[in-house]
Amino acid sequence: MTGPTRGDAATPAGPGRGGPAEAGLPGPPVAWRTVPFDALGGEELEAWHRLRAANPMLDSPYFHPGFAAAVHATGRPVQVVVGRDRAGRVCALLPCHRERSLLRPAGWPAADFQGPVIPPGAEFPPLRLLGGGVRAFAFDHLLDGYAGFEPYVEGRRVSPYLDVSGGLPGYLGRASRSGRENMAQARRRAAKAERLHGPVRFVAASLDEACLDRLIELKRRQYAATGVRDHFADPRNVALLARLLHTRDGSFGGVLSTLHAGPHLIAAHFGIRAGRVLHWWFPCYDPAFAALGPGWILLRELVAAAPALGVERIDLGRGEDEYKRRAKTGETWVCQGLVTRNPARRALRRARNSMISAAKASAFGPRLRGAVRRLRALTR
Numbered sequence: 001m002t003g004p005t006r007g008d009a010a011t012p013a014g015p016g017r018g019g020p021a022e023a024g025l026p027g028p029p030v031a032w033r034t035v036p037f038d039a040l041g042g043e044e045l046e047a048w049h050r051l052r053a054a055n056p057m058l059d060s061p062y063f064h065p066g067f068a069a070a071v072h073a074t075g076r077p078v079q080v081v082v083g084r085d086r087a088g089r090v091c092a093l094l095p096c097h098r099e100r101s102l103l104r105p106a107g108w109p110a111a112d113f114q115g116p117v118i119p120p121g122a123e124f125p126p127l128r129l130l131g132g133g134v135r136a137f138a139f140d141h142l143l144d145g146y147a148g149f150e151p152y153v154e155g156r157r158v159s160p161y162l163d164v165s166g167g168l169p170g171y172l173g174r175a176s177r178s179g180r181e182n183m184a185q186a187r188r189r190a191a192k193a194e195r196l197h198g199p200v201r202f203v204a205a206s207l208d209e210a211c212l213d214r215l216i217e218l219k220r221r222q223y224a225a226t227g228v229r230d231h232f233a234d235p236r237n238v239a240l241l242a243r244l245l246h247t248r249d250g251s252f253g254g255v256l257s258t259l260h261a262g263p264h265l266i267a268a269h270f271g272i273r274a275g276r277v278l279h280w281w282f283p284c285y286d287p288a289f290a291a292l293g294p295g296w297i298l299l300r301e302l303v304a305a306a307p308a309l310g311v312e313r314i315d316l317g318r319g320e321d322e323y324k325r326r327a328k329t330g331e332t333w334v335c336q337g338l339v340t341r342n343p344a345r346r347a348l349r350r351a352r353n354s355m356i357s358a359a360k361a362s363a364f365g366p367r368l369r370g371a372v373r374r375l376r377a378l379t380r
Helices: 042-054 065-073 147-152 167-174 177-197 209-226 235-245 287-292 294-309 322-327 343-361 365-378
Strands: 031-036 079-084 090-099 102-105 136-143 153-163 200-206 252-261 264-274 277-285 313-315 330-340
Touching (some): 042 065, 042 090, 065 090, 147 153, 147 330, 153 167, 153 322, 167 294, 200 294, 209 235, 209 252, 209 264, 235 252, 252 294, 264 294, 277 287, 277 294, 287 294, 294 313
Parallel strands (some): 277 313
Antiparallel strands (some): 031 079, 090 102, 136 330, 153 313, 200 252, 252 264
């Protein structure tokens, strides 16, 4: 990539649309096998890095093998579907979890970008994922642009990002009026926090395990207060963040950013980064300091620290949250759907999705969260 955007993300060009594979890259897959992540050989891991580096659409840390490795190492087995071309060269890799007859992308449900690692312009035949007892592949954050998946896409949602090349001045030059106003307000509120509580201290890349524990505690309280499924009720998800915190291989790792006012941790964020891209993953703030807008203060500090971190883009992840809408400088799209040969199952999912959309749009939406979760479970 020559810049921080996702290959001009507003256009529909993507990893599986248009153009032949670049010279020197492998051809289309003709042979397939599925292996546990820890059974991959050096050739396959080298091919993973090479294919990802050649495809600018795959610069998110979720496509880095380090993410699948960390998920696998913390207790959720990852299988990798490996495709080879006629010359025997690795030309496609897709890390997955298998749940009986269903495949899901590695890291689900917290993988905010999903899809096979393939050369730019190459095709990936998703029906090849089925067989050997596998009847479906479910995805909910598939990066838009994989042409072979198009018949199985049920919906698309926006995934915003911040172009932070040039740090805070560069961002402010590209931000919307709302984004600039919120950043200015964050600066004023940081000064207020300092007057009320003591010196404001921001650490862009902390290794403080106690701060990580506090972040997880605050997220769990947030989940309970809002009725959202508790992601960290599964100890494997806690172990994943702890492992990523100490992953430092030069090209991939976790990033814990903290914001203190005096002795108080008022906001924190845990993300993952690969190269010039940081993914905004688990942000939190202490509700006792909500009046100060600590989340915006932390985001402003992180944008300002981007050049020192070597970061040029912050992916905010799927969602229409107000702060994402205000802060974004651009957006891409991710897809939800199911690859299956069973038309009845696809029809059932479409009906379920319509019911979920209707429930969310209803004035009773907040009271229907439990029903929505039960509806989603029906066709997983």
